[in-house]
Amino acid sequence: MNCFVGVDVGTTNIKALAMPSDLSEILAHASAPLTTLSPEHGYAEQDPAEIWSAFIQVITEVTKELTQGGHAITHVAFCTAMHSLLPMDADGSPLGNAILWSDNRAEAQATTLRSTQADLGKAIYAETGTPLHPMIPLCKLAWMRENDPRLLRRTAHFGSIKEFLWHKLTGQFEVDFSIATATGLFNESKREWSELAMKFAGVRADQLSTPVPTTHQRPYQPRPETTDTGLPADVSLLIGASDGCLANLGAGAIKKGTATLTIGTSGAIRQTVRKPLRDPEVRLFCYYLDEGYYVVGGPTNNGGNVLEWVTEKLTQQDTEAVLAEAATVPPGSDGLLFLPYLQGERAPLWDASVRGAYLHVDWLHTRAHFVRAALEGVLFNLLSINELLTSHTGPARVIHANGGFAQSDLWVQMLADMAGIPVRLNASNESGSMGAILLTMKATGVVKTLDEAAERVAFGHTFQPDLDRHTTYRKAFAKWEEALKKL
Template structure:
């Protein structure tokens, strides 16, 4: 039986896993980092050609591991959401890829939430994507206002996935899942939104053809001048977004199962059967597959807070930060932290908000600040879960993944705060695994994503400590109350003093 490859094109790394259906085992993996550039304040970009080169390099490394073994049957893709770039008539980039963390469109997003609030709300309810500088809709509006010639010069505006797909197939196609994350797509009718396009200032002719997440094309070596070392009949499966596939790859398809991911940023999500909308526009709802949607909220502030504590606060390694934080009891003796170092998406959707420590007193040591900071990251994510609860089933178990899952201390803290078991996957590469599982479903091995999720294997499960949970429940209530009061007072707004 031939291998299935899951390629995860993230904003930090390109990773590819090889899965053997005959043994139900991962038999190979390779990855390489991606460079992010910061040309101006609030701007975050990546080079499309560098990402392509990274993909080819990682692919060749993985194929080298599989040499003289079985052939490759399918390559399925998982990619980061919210990237956008302009290409010319030949498909060559005329801009870098502007990625999710780019905030250059703050003014355009703010306008849609204030002066044009009715329009912004209408777009949210049609697309399921909260209005924020991260979404391509707002980035296109920025280009419309600041670089209007670009909108006429570009033949198309595409994501990183579409760029790779074009180089592999010669076709401009975009799956419903990545399209959903642009803020330009109407998932109910599976078409581009005229309402959103009127804000973006572009036409459907400048966008790719919409296809299901299980859409496949045969690999044709001549299209890419044999850049990939493949022989025989290989199918390319377009796949979905990394956030949606992380739910599938984590086995978080059953009701009551919540996925919590903390990498550099973070997210909390559930899989639902019908599209959902939050009346205040605070939750996303993305298409995964027919009858499967992923609803939740992303945070800008995850393990980057741990990185900040290590590099700027203590000037030590992250492991030393975790060890020192563990020396302090739960609750950090009343010290509270609001982790808005890079503005915030959910639950606040405010790019201008900034972090704060509250209730600081003489008794608090550096270790208290470290403990409170790690708790604040989880409190913030759990506050997003509170937004989910009225729309979904109460969380019965959390499937946790991302870099933070390597810290038993931090994962146990999550279980204690949530008061439910936290289960880890056997592999932490949930996006790539989700792509593989989608391919298994597309190839007919299983008939539903529920069956596909049943193939996921798990590692350790962390049980909550009842005493600590009771304590954390009281602290979280205080944390939430202070956030609400402080938000009204604009305590967390970045201020300039002369």
């Protein structure tokens, strides 16, 4: 049986999923962890050698499993995290670590574009659709220009983690429109690098990859100096898109009125629209998925990392025990509120320096209250982003939920109760890899449109909102928003 493989290169791991073109079953699956390094406060980096090794591990495991099952890989498609920046030489060899989305070293440069050079910042946002924040390569490059000009001069090519892998596999420096629109350097309407942004960043177009559509394909070009991947020589590689865009597609969230909420280490809430959208106050992103499909929304720095903080530092319990403890407290945590800004924030504040807080702490509050309030605070923040989003797109009638938090019935039910609308889970929680496979189906003519591809997504359980709990949460959310405004 012929099959497609979707590779999802995330922040904490690399995953690969293999399915036939009719999506009838999962034929193979593999995962390998990645380590995030923090050499200085506010820094977040990864070793490209480890990334390549993890990629080799998962693709080798999947290829071996498929071969043993008598299946043949025809296409491998890529889904990768956004906003990474990796300096490379002319041969594609890294000159340092990859700087991740969660790295905040470029806070001063982002602040400049939002304050003293606000007109320039708004002009760049109008061209690119990327909010101005330390996460984006535009600001990281400007930081490098000011703080490490020697590395800037030594670097022949700047790219993302995807571009590093793509060059390893094809010998080409290319980047898909989706990843490009998340750099803050790409003029989305002209489909070329922005002169305004490059001037601020201090780079030239010849130091950046050639932009290509998300359905762009190349033959696999194994080279003697690269580790054997186990892939057949005749396999086609599809460049794919970003994780946020493909999470929408893989969740089947393409039509108007359908939102996707993802919580992994970080989080986001998004909708798919048919033409580019810009927020006058520069608070929402708008990224390219495919011709006529754009994903608009807002990301949060504080998602599953808040649960990690609660388990490791606040309670020193395992995740299962923490969630069970949270379930003993009523909705609204008896008035206790939590602003979940443990690692600065992107939407809705776009402030890397902001920090979190518990509010209205009372004698009656127990550890369980602090745990539940933390989980509620993550969702309140995402719902505040959703209110901004729906002011542009119209209300959502259903939320498709994915990411690690979707494994907790308590947390997903909490979301349904807060939002007051159904929350639907996918049959598979691998929405990024699934989105890459669906994009491949469109690129190879198995389906004609992404709408048709999304209709093939299988769903699991749907969580219905409890109206009494929704009323309680609306009152708590109003108080939470008041606290946010004061912040």
